[in-house]
Amino acid sequence: MPSFSNKSRTLPVSRRALLKTAGAGAALGLVGTLPSRLFAQEPLKVAAVYTVPTEQQWVSRIHLAANAAKERGDIEYVYSENTANNDYERVMREYCEAGHKLILGEVFGVEDAARDVARDYPDVAFLMGSSFKEDPSVPNFAPFDNYIQDASYLTGLIAGAMSQTKNFGMVGGYPIPEVNRLMHAFMAGVREVAADAKFQVAFIGSWFDPPKAKETAFAQIDAGADVMYAERFGVSDAAQERGILAIGNVIDTQADYPETVVASAIWHFEPTLDKAIEQVKAGSFTAADYGVYSFMKEGGCSLAPLGTFEGKVPAEVKALVAEKEAAIKDGSFTVEINDEEPKSS
Known part of the structure; x- marks a missing residue:
């Protein structure tokens, strides 16, 4: 070697x-x-x-x-x-x-x-x-690619119900399709529960800079956000320090933030x-788009267990999440894939 x-x-x-x-x-x-x-x-x-x-x-x-x-x-x-x-x-x-x-x-x-x-x-x-x-x-x-917009949408439904201010902070790495589509799916889920929601969207220009992500999250919290979309490491740390909630992305970090991370969209590779x-x-491997295997109906993504928040998320929202998840899996509901850069609103 x-x-x-x-x-x-x-x-x-x-x-x-x-x-x-x-x-x-x-x-x-x-x-x-x-x-x-x-x-x-x-x-x-x-x-x-x-x-x-x-x-x-x-x-x-x-x-x-x-x-x-x-x-x-x-x-x-x-x-x-x-x-x-x-x-x-x-x-x-x-x-x-x-x-x-x-x-x-x-x-x-x-x-x-x-x-x-x-x-x-x-x-x-x-x-x-x-x-x-x-x-x-x-x-x-x-x-x-990690097309986990299905699970991201479901986390948005939960976030919309858990926010008091209806002001959501979102910190991403770069405004590229791989990030944009997940943010848009989350925002769509939030709006279904909280039509008057506002979003603060920022990108830190790095895939791995927890201190910068944390600093950016603090600024959004100071501007009124009470639920943070943690696309990058460091965001949940800021949420934990300020006593607000966070939504995870790709991995489940609730064990590290048991009173902070309420839900996460998990990628299964x-x-x-x-x-x-x-x-x-x-001997049959050939050029093909393997992104489809990240879809929920293929087992490529899921909503993490609510864990410590199982009794805190309203029952009607959990029922809505279960209904939408079933519809996604049977193909009767499709989460939009929007690769355009999301903007603050």
Whole structure:
């Protein structure tokens, strides 16, 4: 196994702003799917390249799913974290050269380079977090994203009922589709319960800066917010210190904030990863949008248990949440996917 040099880095203000259309004019004539080679008799060699620490919300869910597959004996799993954008391609290539057959990661800031690597290793499958869609010219590269707007909408229903001021603070990392759609879904849920709701929306320009997120949250609380949407780490700390409520995102942190975090939208990466493992082992992995496996009806997201707030959320709101959740799962209700940047109102 080669050694990997990981470096911290600063992410761009907008993932899409620095990206070019992936794969344009670079097709190598690859067609169909990966060669029909079977790996079912032995664990699949999987490697992940992360640009942030594995404790960061988004990446932690990928890491959790990969470790679960490893414990089942389905895969061998190694990873690099805190990989700088300008080092990402090298790390990907070294993992390919080391014989790994499935590469995971998040390539929002290195789209072109990542897809170039995929072209150079047609026998390796790449399952990558991406703002772009699949490209038939790179048949071994499949994008995914955390489309957990279903669960975010449900947390909005709860938040709308729990607020006294109907003033909601929202602190995100960057105004990109992956964040925007969750915020809009939350806001839609809030408005269904509190039509006169006001929202303070801010972005801190970082994926992992808890102190800055906390400072931003304090400013929104000072401006009247009594429920905070904690898209980033640090927001729930501010809410806890000021004695108000918070709504979690991607992971459940209620155990750390038992009197603060009333509800959370949880991302489950297992359906996404398990599908990829199955297809790689069957030799049928191909370019496809794996984002659909984050939908609630696919088991890709859920509302965290209310826990300490089970007896505090009004019964009629819990009934509404159960009704909407059932409708989402059976397809009779669809949460709108809005990728536009949300604004304060």
